[in-house]
Amino acid sequence: MATLKEKRTCGQRCEDFGHFVWNSDNKQFMGRTLERWVYISLYYVAFYIVMSGLFILALYVMLLTLNPYTPTYQDRLTSPGVILRPDIWGEEGLEITYNASDKKSWMGMTNILDKYLLHYNETHQNESNRHCPSGSYYIQKDFRGPHHTKYACIFTREMLGNCSGLEDPTYGYPEGKPCFLIKMNRIINFLPGKDGSPPYVKCTMLEGSPSNLDHVEYYPVNGTFDISYFPYYGSLAQPNYTNPLVAVKFNSIKKSEEIKIECKVVADHICTDNFHDPYEGKVVFQLKIES
Numbered sequence: 001m002a003t004l005k006e007k008r009t010c011g012q013r014c015e016d017f018g019h020f021v022w023n024s025d026n027k028q029f030m031g032r033t034l035e036r037w038v039y040i041s042l043y044y045v046a047f048y049i050v051m052s053g054l055f056i057l058a059l060y061v062m063l064l065t066l067n068p069y070t071p072t073y074q075d076r077l078t079s080p081g082v083i084l085r086p087d088i089w090g091e092e093g094l095e096i097t098y099n100a101s102d103k104k105s106w107m108g109m110t111n112i113l114d115k116y117l118l119h120y121n122e123t124h125q126n127e128s129n130r131h132c133p134s135g136s137y138y139i140q141k142d143f144r145g146p147h148h149t150k151y152a153c154i155f156t157r158e159m160l161g162n163c164s165g166l167e168d169p170t171y172g173y174p175e176g177k178p179c180f181l182i183k184m185n186r187i188i189n190f191l192p193g194k195d196g197s198p199p200y201v202k203c204t205m206l207e208g209s210p211s212n213l214d215h216v217e218y219y220p221v222n223g224t225f226d227i228s229y230f231p232y233y234g235s236l237a238q239p240n241y242t243n244p245l246v247a248v249k250f251n252s253i254k255k256s257e258e259i260k261i262e263c264k265v266v267a268d269h270i271c272t273d274n275f276h277d278p279y280e281g282k283v284v285f286q287l288k289i290e291s
Helices: 010-021 033-063 101-115 122-128 157-163
Strands: 080-085 093-099 179-184 200-207 215-218 245-250 259-266 283-289
Touching: 080 101, 080 259, 080 283, 093 101, 101 179, 101 245, 157 179, 157 215, 157 245, 179 259, 200 245
Parallel strands: 093 283
Antiparallel strands: 080 179, 179 245, 200 259, 215 245, 259 283
C-alpha cells in the first residue's frame, strides 16, 4: 500500500524557497546563472527598444498625414447647432421664467448676457480683428495675419441695437420685452448659403397665442448673419475669431402666459429637421413672464 507523502513543515518550505532564490551549489539566482540573466535582460531591453521605435515611427507617419488646421474627417457635422443666451435649463429643455417686477428673478439672466458680450466690446474687437467687406464670403487662401494666422472680422455689440446692453443695461427684462442672443456653432470651412445668400433667424410660435410675436425686432437688420464671417478656418488659424450673433427682442409677450418659441436659422445648407439632434439649425425654448 502506497504511503502518504510526508507533509513538509513551514520551516522546510522556507528553506526550499531560499534555496530557489539563491542556489550556492550551482551559483544560480532564481534558477539562472548571472550570465543567463545578462543575456535575457539584454534581449528584453532590445525587444522593447524596437517595439517603442516602431510605435514612435507609426505615430510620426500618422501625424504627417494630419492637417493641423483642418480635420481629416468631419462628414458627421455638416450643419451647425444653434445656441441661445441666456440659457436657463429646466426639466424639459430651455425654460426662461421670471417676474418682471422682481429684479432678482431676471438679474441673473442679464448678467449672463453682460458676461457673454464682453468679447464683443468695440475696444477688444478693434485690437484683435479687422473690418471686412460685407455681402461676400471672406475667403483666405494664405496666412497673412500675424504669427502665421488668418484674419477674423469685427463684430461689435453695437451691431445688436437695442439688445446691445449699452443703451439699456437691463436688456428689456423689467419691461417684459426681453432680448435673446442666437449663435451658430462653428464648423470649419462651412458656407451656409448658395450664391452668397446670407442665413437669417426666423422665430415662430409653437405653443401659445401667435400675437405674442406680433412685434419682434431682429438685430442686425432682418436678423441676418453676414456671410463675411464665413468660412471659419479653425482656432489655430483664427485664434481671435468671434461668432456673429443675432439678437431677438420680443416686444408683445403677454404676461403670465407660458409659450414655446422656435427660432431657426434659415439657409440653403442648414438643416432644421434633424430628429436625432433637436438643436441642429434651430433652438426651442419656453418663455413665461410674470407681472
